[in-house]
Amino acid sequence: MTDDSKYIVSVRSLTKSYGATSVLKGVDFSVARGEIHALLGGNGAGKSTLIRIITGTAAKDGGELVFRDMAGNILTEADGRRKVAVVHQELALLSHLTVAENIALPHFRRGSRLYDRRLAARQAHEALSMIDREFAGTALNRLVGDLSLHEGQMVEIARALSSGAELILLDEPTANLTAAETERLFGVLRRLTRENGLSVVFVSHRMKEIRQIANVCSIIRDGRTVVKSVPTAQLTDTAIIEHMGQAHAIAAPPATRVTAPTGEPLTIAEDGFAMTLQPGTILGVAGAPAGPETLIAALIGAAHEKRWTVARAGWPGRFRSPREAARLGAGFVTGDRSHRGILHSLPIIDNVLASRRVTRGSLFATKREEIECLDLMQALKVKAGSLWHLPNTLSGGTQQKLLLARWLNIPSRLLVLEEPTRGVDIGTKLEIYQLIRDMAATGTAIVWWSTENAELLEICDRVLAFDTEGRSAGVIERDELSEDKLATLTGMAA
Numbered sequence: 350m351t352d353d354s355k356y357i358v359s360v361r362s363l364t365k366s367y368g369a370t371s372v373l374k375g376v377d378f379s380v381a382r383g384e385i386h387a388l389l390g391g392n393g394a395g396k397s398t399l400i401r402i403i404t405g406t407a408a409k410d411g412g413e414l415v416f417r418d419m420a421g422n423i424l425t426e427a428d429g430r431r432k433v434a435v436v437h438q439e440l441a442l443l444s445h446l447t448v449a450e451n452i453a454l455p456h457f458r459r460g461s462r463l464y465d466r467r468l469a470a471r472q473a474h475e476a477l478s479m480i481d482r483e484f485a486g487t488a489l490n491r492l493v494g495d496l497s498l499h500e501g502q503m504v505e506i507a508r509a510l511s512s513g514a515e516l517i518l519l520d521e522p523t524a525n526l527t528a529a530e531t532e533r534l535f536g537v538l539r540r541l542t543r544e545n546g547l548s549v550v551f552v553s554h555r556m557k558e559i560r561q562i563a564n565v566c567s568i569i570r571d572g573r574t575v576v577k578s579v580p581t582a583q584l585t586d587t588a589i590i591e592h593m594g595q596a597h598a599i600a601a602p603p604a605t606r607v608t609a610p611t612g613e614p615l616t617i618a619e620d621g622f623a624m625t626l627q628p629g630t631i632l633g634v635a636g637a638p639a640g641p642e643t644l645i646a647a648l649i650g651a652a653h654e655k656r657w658t659v660a661r662a663g664w665p666g667r668f669r670s671p672r673e674a675a676r677l678g679a680g681f682v683t684g685d686r687s688h689r690g691i692l693h694s695l696p697i698i699d700n701v702l703a704s705r706r707v708t709r710g711s712l713f714a715t716k717r718e719e720i721e722c723l724d725l726m727q728a729l730k731v732k733a734g735s736l737w738h739l740p741n742t743l744s745g746g747t748q749q750k751l752l753l754a755r756w757l758n759i760p761s762r763l764l765v766l767e768e769p770t771r772g773v774d775i776g777t778k779l780e781i782y783q784l785i786r787d788m789a790a791t792g793t794a795i796v797w798w799s800t801e802n803a804e805l806l807e808i809c810d811r812v813l814a815f816d817t818e819g820r821s822a823g824v825i826e827r828d829e830l831s832e833d834k835l836a837t838l839t840g841m842a843a
């Protein structure tokens with residue numbers, strides 16, 4: 350066996366342009382059998398483009414792409430791609446079909462096999478059980494459209510596992526998973542790589558997770574490979590951030606904490622529980638989705654049930670609609686970027702100005718708005734060819750910045766954020782923390798739901814924890830915050 354033959358896939362000098370934009374300028378990348386390989390780089394570095402070329406959804410312009418079988422023989426690209434499965438940041442499930450159908454249908458699409466309900470259920474159960482036995486026991490006949498985001502994520506990963514793939518490419522798979530679910534997923538990946546020789550490519554901006562799961566890493570910067578297959582343990586966090594070209598973010602002085610400004614407080618309450626938020630408070634929300642989702646729905650005027658009340662001078666006890674909430678100064682950044690956040694068929698400018706259109710009641714972009722939009726994009730360092738391009742020409746992390754830009758510089762009383770740094774690179778994350786602190790300093794109360802407990806520790810004044818049944822389980826003040834405490838209170842100790 351030559352040295353190269355241990356790689357299930359390798360690319361050399363890969364190039365790719367979209368129009369005049371050169372995205373990959375010479376990427377080298379190889380994945381060996383049985384390894385968990387972190388593919389790292391800032392937003393827009395070219396990671397997803399590389400993945401798209403490996404899976405065949407984008408064509409390369411130049412360079413070499415080679416797949417090999419277990420014996421090291423070179424395969425045709427078509428044969429090689431059959432051994433590859435990908436789980437994207439945005440879920441690709443059919444919402445009108447059941448969990449079992451979503452997992453098993455690809456098996457039946459190959460060849461001429463007729464759909465066999467029982468066989469499908471068995472295959473789906475086996476695949477899901479690898480991740481979560483309890484979920485596998487109850488989920489098979491549920492419609493995917495009724496699942497929460499994190500449940501959908503589990504189904505998608507199960508589908509990739511059940512396809513018999515030898516290489517799984519996971520593009521930020523943990524963004525919607527709780528700490529315990531993430532730990533479980535990592536356990537599954539470790540087992541499958543050890544026992545079955547599965548290879549995994551793991552794209553993430555969460556440094557702690559990268560260290561937990563990946564034994565090897567490669568770093569792409571501005572379309573070029575700057576680190577190729579180096580053991581993760583050999584690189585410090587600082588070295589990784591420097592290789593990604595983000596040293597400026599960690600060199601910046603740590604943000605100063607602000608004293609809360611004065612103004613009208615906000616009280617949120619449910620049966621037997623009430624909490625007052627002073628203007629400028631950053632309240633973290635932790636726990637399995639059931640609890641945070643119900644609270645957030647009430648805060649943004651989207652609640653179907655009357656569990657939570659939101660009291661503030663000048664506000665009704667319950668918002669009748671998200672429009673009313675936005676007009677009264679309650680902003681919202683959804684965690685479901687693709688389905689509820691980005692307006693895919695409208696240009697970037699409309700995506701950025703959407704909230705202003707609602708609060709101001711304006712319909713069309715004016716020259717003044719164009720300048721405003723450019724300023725917002727500059728504040729968030731969004732690189733886009735034109736304000737009039739569609740958002741799908743931007744990388745995932747950059748799309749996330751558009752959602753945040755919607756609420757910057759709007760005098761909101763309350764800003765509700767669901768995973769606001771999802772898919773955002775490490776440097777930008779630190780910048781977003783500062784932007785949110787600045788907003789809080791102007792008197793906006795912030796409610797920040799994150800599944801990344803480390804992030805809650807970094808940014809929040811206090812955290813409201815929900816248990817796995819969706820009940821509020823307690824409030825932890827900043828001085829007492831710790832990841833262990835959060836994990837225990839939310840019932841998610843791994």
Ligand SMILES: Nc1ncnc2c1ncn2[C@@H]1O[C@H](COP(=O)(O)OP(=O)(O)OP(=O)(O)O)[C@@H](O)[C@H]1O
Nearest residue numbers: 367372392393394395396397398742743744745746
């Ligand atoms: N269809 C397209 N048309 C034009 N430009 C595109 C298109 N797809 C991607 N790009 C550009 O290619 C560059 C690389 O994008 P890519 O999605 O590969 O980055 P990434 O490293 O995955 O980023 P992220 O961490 O934000 O997901 C970006 O600047 C993006 O704007």
